Amino acid sequence: MTETPAAPQRSELPPAWNPAEVEAGLYERWVERGYFTADATSDKPPFSIVLPPPNVNGSLHMGHALNHSIMDALTRRRRMQGYEVLWLPGTDHAGIATQTAVERDLAGEGKSRHDVGREKFVERVWEWREEVGGRILGQMRRLGDGVDWTRVRFTMDEGLSHAVQTIFKRLYDDGLIYRAERIINWCPRCQTALSDIEVDHSEDDGELVSIRYGSGDDSIVVATTRAETMLGDTAVAVHPEDERYKHLIGTEVEVPLTGRYVPVVADEHVDPEFGTGAVKVTPAHDPNDFEIGRRHDLPALTVMDGRGVITAHGPFQDMDRFEARPAVVAALREQGRIVAEKRPYKHSVGHCSRCDTVIEPRLSMQWWVKVAPLAEAASAAVRDGRTTIHPPELAKRYFDWVDNLNDWCISRQLWWGHRIPVWYGPNDKVMCVGPDDEPPGEGWVQDEDVLDTWFSSGLWPFSTLGWPTQTADLAKFYPTSVLSTGYDILFFWVVRMMMFGLYAMDGKQPFDHVFLHGLIRDQHGKKMSKSRGNGIDPIDWMDAYGADATRFTLLRSANPGSDMALADEWAAGSRNFTTKLWNATRFALGNGATVERPLPPREELTDADRWILDLLDGLVTEVDGHFEAFQFAKLSEALYHFTWDEFCDWYLELAKVQLAEGGTRAKATQSVLGHVLDVVLRLLHPLTPFITETLWTTLTGGESLVVADWPKPTGGARDEVAATRIEGLKKLVTEIRRFRSDQGLKPAQKVAGKVRGACCVDLLDQVPAVRSLTRMTEPGDDFSVSVSLDVGLPAGTVKVELDLSGAVDVVAERKRLAKDLAVAEKERAQCEGKLGNAAFLDKAPAEVVAKIQSRLTAANAEIDRIHARLETLPQDNS
RNA sequence: GGGCGCGUAGCUCAGCGGAAGAGCACUCGGUUUACACCCGAGCGGUCGCAGGUUCGAAUCCUGCCGCGCCCACCA
Numbered sequence: 034m035t036e037t038p039a040a041p042q043r044s045e046l047p048p049a050w051n052p053a054e055v056e057a058g059l060y061e062r063w064v065e066r067g068y069f070t071a072d073a074t075s076d077k078p079p080f081s082i083v084l085p086p087p088n089v090n091g092s093l094h095m096g097h098a099l100n101h102s103i104m105d106a107l108t109r110r111r112r113m114q115g116y117e118v119l120w121l122p123g124t125d126h127a128g129i130a131t132q133t134a135v136e137r138d139l140a141g142e143g144k145s146r147h148d149v150g151r152e153k154f155v156e157r158v159w160e161w162r163e164e165v166g167g168r169i170l171g172q173m174r175r176l177g178d179g180v181d182w183t184r185v186r187f188t189m190d191e192g193l194s195h196a197v198q199t200i201f202k203r204l205y206d207d208g209l210i211y212r213a214e215r216i217i218n219w220c221p222r223c224q225t226a227l228s229d230i231e232v233d234h235s236e237d238d239g240e241l242v243s244i245r246y247g248s249g250d251d252s253i254v255v256a257t258t259r260a261e262t263m264l265g266d267t268a269v270a271v272h273p274e275d276e277r278y279k280h281l282i283g284t285e286v287e288v289p290l291t292g293r294y295v296p297v298v299a300d301e302h303v304d305p306e307f308g309t310g311a312v313k314v315t316p317a318h319d320p321n322d323f324e325i326g327r328r329h330d331l332p333a334l335t336v337m338d339g340r341g342v343i344t345a346h347g348p349f350q351d352m353d354r355f356e357a358r359p360a361v362v363a364a365l366r367e368q369g370r371i372v373a374e375k376r377p378y379k380h381s382v383g384h385c386s387r388c389d390t391v392i393e394p395r396l397s398m399q400w401w402v403k404v405a406p407l408a409e410a411a412s413a414a415v416r417d418g419r420t421t422i423h424p425p426e427l428a429k430r431y432f433d434w435v436d437n438l439n440d441w442c443i444s445r446q447l448w449w450g451h452r453i454p455v456w457y458g459p460n461d462k463v464m465c466v467g468p469d470d471e472p473p474g475e476g477w478v479q480d481e482d483v484l485d486t487w488f489s490s491g492l493w494p495f496s497t498l499g500w501p502t503q504t505a506d507l508a509k510f511y512p513t514s515v516l517s518t519g520y521d522i523l524f525f526w527v528v529r530m531m532m533f534g535l536y537a538m539d540g541k542q543p544f545d546h547v548f549l550h551g552l553i554r555d556q557h558g559k560k561m562s563k564s565r566g567n568g569i570d571p572i573d574w575m576d577a578y579g580a581d582a583t584r585f586t587l588l589r590s591a592n593p594g595s596d597m598a599l600a601d602e603w604a605a606g607s608r609n610f611t612t613k614l615w616n617a618t619r620f621a622l623g624n625g626a627t628v629e630r631p632l633p634p635r636e637e638l639t640d641a642d643r644w645i646l647d648l649l650d651g652l653v654t655e656v657d658g659h660f661e662a663f664q665f666a667k668l669s670e671a672l673y674h675f676t677w678d679e680f681c682d683w684y685l686e687l688a689k690v691q692l693a694e695g696g697t698r699a700k701a702t703q704s705v706l707g708h709v710l711d712v713v714l715r716l717l718h719p720l721t722p723f724i725t726e727t728l729w730t731t732l733t734g735g736e737s738l739v740v741a742d743w744p745k746p747t748g749g750a751r752d753e754v755a756a757t758r759i760e761g762l763k764k765l766v767t768e769i770r771r772f773r774s775d776q777g778l779k780p781a782q783k784v785a786g787k788v789r790g791a792c793c794v795d796l797l798d799q800v801p802a803v804r805s806l807t808r809m810t811e812p813g814d815d816f817s818v819s820v821s822l823d824v825g826l827p828a829g830t831v832k833v834e835l836d837l838s839g840a841v842d843v844v845a846e847r848k849r850l851a852k853d854l855a856v857a858e859k860e861r862a863q864c865e866g867k868l869g870n871a872a873f874l875d876k877a878p879a880e881v882v883a884k885i886q887s888r889l890t891a892a893n894a895e896i897d898r899i900h901a902r903l904e905t906l907p908q909d910n911s
Numbered sequence: 912g913g914g915c916g917c918g919u920a921g922c923u924c925a926g927c928g929g930a931a932g933a934g935c936a937c938u939c940g941g942u943u944u945a946c947a948c949c950c951g952a953g954c955g956g957u958c959g960c961a962g963g964u965u966c967g968a969a970u971c972c973u974g975c976c977g978c979g980c981c982c983a984c985c986a
Contacts, residue, residue, distance in 0.1 A: 049948090216984095234983090241986085256986060270986095304985060312986050321984045381983090394984095429915070430981065437982085524981090556923070556935095558979090578948095589934085590924080595916085596979090598923050602935055609948045620945030666925075670933070685945075767952090774952040780941045808943075863930075872966035881929055881967090888930070 045731050046622060050615040052579030056723045060174055068112070068739045069179045071119035073505035080116035081510035082108060083494050084180060085518045085526070086188060088127035089162040090134040093172045095553045095561065095599070096519055098571035099591060101178050102584040102720075103517050103550060103665060108179055109719035110660055111514075113743035119510045120179060121497050123186035124166045128450040128486035129223060129231075129387050135161050135449075151448050158449045162187075172572065177580050177722045179739070184506075186497045188489040189451065195468045196496035197451045197489050200537055202467035205455075209403045210443075212455075212463075216320040217442050219395035220385040221341035221354075225446040226399050228485060229439060230524050233386045238377035242362055243309065245370050247286030253278065253297065254372050255313040258380055260365070261357040263288060264345040265336035266295060268314035270325050273299035275310050288313075289370045290347070290361065298329045317396040333396055339446075341393050354393065400444040400453060400482070407532035408435040414535055419542040423663050424593040427520055427549050434524050435531075443485045450483030491529030494543035501537075513544045520549040520594060548663045549594050553587075556600035569599065577601075578608035581721035585610065588720055589673070591665040610673055611724050614717070617681050618710055618728045624692050625699070626706035628733050633701045640755040640799070641687040642705045647751045648679055649709055654746045656716050672717055680709060683763060690802045707732065712744045761826040762799045768824045769807040769833060775845045776837065785812040790831035812836060820846075821905070823898045825891065830898065843907050850899050850906075857895040864889035 063069065071081075082104050087097055104120060112118040135158050136146055146154045166187065173180065186193060204210040218227040239258045246253050246269055253269055266288045271278040278297070285294040295314075302325060303312050316326030316333035326333055336345035341354040348364070349357045365371050383392035412435040414420050415428060422428040444453060454466045458477040466472055472479070492500070494516070498507040512534075518527065527547060534543030554560055555567040574583040585607040590597035618626075635643060652675045659668030691702040710732055718725040718738045729738045765788075778784065786809040788800050803809065820841045822833040864885050867873050874882060 048945095258986075302984085307985060309986095314986095319984080319986085321986075324984080380985090426915075433914070433982070520981095554923095558923080592925080595924090600923085600935085603923085605948075606934065609946095612948045613946065616946035616949090618945085623945070670925080674933085681945085682950090770951060771953090774940070777940080780951060781943060860930080867929095867967080870966060874966080876966050877929075884929080 046615070046619045046728070048619070050579075050611055050724055050727075052581065052611075052723060053576070055727060056175070056177070056580050059723055059726055060177060063179065063737065063739055064174075064182060066737070068737065069118075069120070069181050070183050071181050071506075071510070072117060073509040075117040075509075077115055077117035079119070079509050079514070080108065080111040081119040081121070081513040082515050082517065083497055083513055084120060084122045084178075085516075085522075086123040086125035086186075086490065086493065087169050088130050089124050089165045089169065090127050090130040091165070092168055093176075093571060095569055095571050095587070097172075098176060098583060099550060099553060099587040099597075100517055100519065101173065101176050102587045103548070103591065103663075104515075105176070105178050105584070105722070106588060106665065106719040107515060107517070107660070109722065109739065110743060112179070112739065113715065113718070113741060115742075117509070118179075119181055119184070119506075121184050121186065121510075122170070122173065122178070122180035122182070123188070123493075123497060124162075124169060125490050126162065126187065126189045126450065126486065128445060128447055128483060129225065129227075130486070131158060131162065132447050132449040133223065133387055146448065154448055175572070175575055175580060176584065179722075184497070188486075188493070192499065193489060193492070193496045194451060196492050196500055197484065198454045198466070198468040199501045200492060200533065201454055201484075201488075202465050202470075204402065204536075205465040209406065210400060211403065212398065212400050214396060214398045215401075215442075216318075216323040216394050217397050217399055218383060218392045219339065219397065220388065220390050221339065221393050222388050222390040223385060223447070224339055226397060226442055226444060227385065227392070228442045228487075231386045232383040232392050233389075234381045234383055236379050237382040239380050239382070240362075241375040241378040241380075242365075242371055243373040244289065244313075244365055245372050246288060246313070251281060251284060251286065253281060253286055253311045254309045255311045256308040256373075257313055258378065259318075259358065260361045261343065261349065261354055262315040262318045262336070263313055263361065264291060264343065264347075264349065265315045265317050265334040266291075266293075266313045267316060267326065267331045267334055268295045268329065269297045270300045270303050270312045270314050270329075271297060271310060272303045272305040273301065275303075275305045277305075278311060289365055289368060296329075296331075298325070298331075300325050300328060318394055320394050323396065335396060337393065337395070339395070399442050400455075400480075402441040402443055404438045404441050404532065407536055408438045408528075410535045410540070411435050411528060411531035414531060414540075414542045420531065420544055420547060422547045423549065427523065427594050430520075431523060431528070435528055441485075443488050444480075444482040445485055446481075447483050450486060451489055453480040453482050453484060455480045487525055487529050490526055491533040492537070494530055494534055495538055511538065512542050515546045515548055516544040517548045517550065519552055521552060523549060546663075550591055551594055551596040554596050554598045556598050556602075558596070558598050569601070574601075574604045578604045579611060579723070581611050581724045582608035585669060585721050588665040589669040593663055610677065611721060613677055613681060614721075614724060615728065617676070617685060618714075618732060620685065621706040621710055622732060624688075624706070625703040626710060626732065627703050628707040628711050630700070630704050632704050632708055633697075635752075637697070637701060638705065639687075639691060639698075639701075640752075640758045641684060641691070641802070642701065643752040643755040644759040645680065645684040645709055646705065647756060648675060649712055650747050650749065650751070653712065653716065653744045657746075669720060672713070672720070676713055676717075680713070683759070684709070686806055687759075687802050690805050714738065715741055715744050758799065761831075762803060764826060765824050765831055765833075766803055766806045769803070769809070769822065769835075772820075772822055772835075772846075772849075773807065775849050776842050777845070778837075780808070783808045783810045785810045785816055785836040787812055787816070787818075787834045788831060789834070790829060809835070821902075823902065825895055825898060830894070846906060847903070850903055854896065854899045857892050857899065861889060861892040861896065864892060 084104065087093060108118050108120045139146060201210060218232045220227055241256055241258050242260055243254050243256045246255060255269060269286055281297045282299045285296055287294050302321060314322045314325050316323045316331050317335040318337065336343060337354060338344050343349045343352045343357045349360055352360060385392060412432060415422060415431060422431055456464045456466055456473050456477045456479050458473060464473055494513050495507060495511055498504060498511055500507055530543050559567060561568040571583055582604055586604045590599060652671060655671050656668050688702050688706060692699045714725045714729040715738060726738045729735060735741060788803055816836050818834040819837045820835050824831045824833065867885050
């Protein structure tokens, strides 16, 4: 049994982790080996995620990096758990966003899309998307995304276009898609209609002018912020019960500047309390007025074109709307028609979410989706639990939305997108053309417009799997398991996928779980944006700290549904963690850590071994729980804490003592080290795939962590005695260190000392470790106790005698004791207060009372110890 | 105008009914043979304010104050 300690093996790991050198190579190996390629014919249970397709109008930002880290973590874990995993990647043509980007590009050459023409323009967008799309996919490789590269899709590829056409036709035939003339949100810059959610409202300064219509007793004053629209007024509306105006209802008043007489109508919509209680009605340029017009059969007079330029004949013709507005007011003032002006006047103004141009409500013929039946199904699927939204708070928003939906305007006057599959023929004939239909012949023309980009992305969970064909992929991987995305596109995208998925797949939900993460902000909680200059590019982080550190930083901050603040320091901290992990493994390997020998039986292990193994077991359970609950911040925290604070700070130090013992003790320790690292690396792999892969393959010689098994809890009972002893040891060591620090001892300075304690003989087995951790030497013949330190542990008091050669800093020691005493006395007072309260004793649960009692006992013991110490301590250093 | 959420250590955030926590920052000490991207020891909080419920409240309720987000057709 007197084996020599295993000769320190030469570690195969370089001294430092250099992510830039190895990440790309590891990634390519994973892809080449087909780890990420899903098999639809497999017997394994499926786990599928469709990647929210990034827009091809830019590169991946930190928000993408976050979401990709989340999805990669989820899929890697499931793969290790033995699921057949499909993570399907792709990109989105992002109609208006991409068209705007390419138009901007063209503008740099002094050209507009009209200069190049539709066909050439679309060609150019395709070129753009090749470049940008490729760049995005490259960034995904860089991040380590374990996506299935054999299944990359694009919202405008052939298969998806086929799906778009198919569902359009089906909805059209079901009467759920229709064409109608209505007031829509029009962007005069993008020259297209927008849906309601593509309009952002902001409180802008405007001017509220009150204008007198008509004259004399029959005049009526209306207020407006958009004076130029009066050119298209076709009525004045008042509330039917408004006594002030009852006599005017049915009469006509003159609209100034136009010479037109319009009726005064009564309409419930008018709020008599607001302004003058009378409203000018412009059915062609205001959504409310349009409704009023409909109710009263008023004509809609269009006075402005799609660029926002006045078309009405007269002095204002050809003026831009913002030029015409003051001009109209000036003309009215000249005629003495302006009764009052309020300036500035804050009111809500709609802006194009893409280019920020002020939206112009405009009467226009567009295509619509009738959402009520679809939304009802979408609502039901979440209510009955087919789909679960995480965090649940956001489910409320989902319901608010789906339960109050207006119809969805889906046609866009753009060139980049899916052309609406409808043809117009002679005699106003209309034909919706399905994918298998022949386009009609002579004399027919296809609708010029394209579909809202969210129409095709709404099909993503099933169109990417081959729908409408009943493919093996669709059968195996639909419904998808999880959808992960930012809460900001809950309405834009998630709702649409729910509606279309349930409709196309006969009531089968597109996903079982929806996980909504927060938005990334800067270190002060401000939104990251280019204009603010506070954005951080994930590529910069990966360059500086590595992909693993970047991912870990993001996951570490990802509390469900809440925004997160980030700064470079955060990433540096994660990088430090990867370095720590690297060095710990390097140390273990250098000391013979191995997974080749099985763990020795428990009874052959030390308290420290059993303690760390039990903690590890708990960690496995904890990590699993957090994964199931999408608690990425918590699971990262748990792994960080175990690795750094428990394993590195304590176990590795204790292991050094055990290794030094040699023989079977050293061998056992090598096994424990190997085992703990093996498990920790597996658990960390979904978060930090590159470094864990490198370390694990070196440690175990295994093929790859990507296809390794996910750890399971052993189910064994925790060794409470070992845990108590190690916690006691930690406290003892910390107290001695604290004492040393107070005494001003340099960390390297060794001090002779004895550790005694009749209380717990067991703990004294740890004395070599305590000595090692506190730089305490064995006392020699000339040992003279110059200071004695009592440390209270749960099991009793341990006495530590240290030979400080008479150089005890009594002042520091008294100060410390006084402080400890104050803490203990406060504790005692608190406990006594509670225990002296009859109501507390009567009503509090027994275990709480017992806890307080033991706290009081401990506090009293502590106080006694401190008093005893103070008595034996000299008054000062003399 | 509705709805939701948040105000806890200098900063960013956990905790959400029974002894105030983490990361970063800060102070002190360190050539301790894994790691200075480190080690050790510290400092730092009447948990926004005011009431209430409770034996007990950062945690539940009410009202204020201050932020943020979402939705909405108020001229």
